Amino acid sequence: GAVVSQHPSRVICKSGTSVKIECRSLDFQATTMFWYRQFPKQSLMLMATSNEGSKATYEQGVEKDKFLINHASLTLSTLTVTSAHPEDSSFYICSATEAGESYTFGSGTRLTVV
């Protein structure tokens, strides 16, 4: 089946630094990638939607300059948390679809900012 590889699975970084999270579709073309954030015991919150080769569409309240999304190829999308602060600590997860045929999730990244 379709697989999305997400790295890193866990990362601890210092306040003020930037962290990059990668999602790769291994055996299909991810025409659309979704990036989510999840707080403990809460549902997934969509941050942005990106289509290959075009700018990401951010949900209301999500700072596009803080959460940089790049979807330069049909198999790779990255989320960069810039100038991270402790309040950015969260679980981030991506999901990819090839024209809506199926939606495949990455394994998630637990970010801790100290």
Added chain:
Amino acid sequence: KNEVEQSPQNLTAQEGEFITINCSYSVGISALHWLQQHPGGGIVSLFMLSSGKKKHGRLIATINIQEKHSSLHITASHPRDSAVYICAVCKAAGNKLTFGGGTRVLVKP
């Protein structure tokens, strides 16, 4: 009111019991998804439904488009089925998913 409502929020069952999770939605959809999230956080897509019924192992998912309702059944439940089960709908193919609040299932041995 949320566009996707799930019930129950929490469910505890004894091993071997039959489990049903319900999902109601209020919008037109192209497909409905059932997802499973384990404590580690990873999410697995269980089913994608646009009509009828699907079965995979001990899991069965049904959808009634007219009533805007779907159910996920787990037969002969096992402790390894303990997870959060999430219903999500897609209004158009390739579009974002709208999630229900999730059902936390605990199966005791």
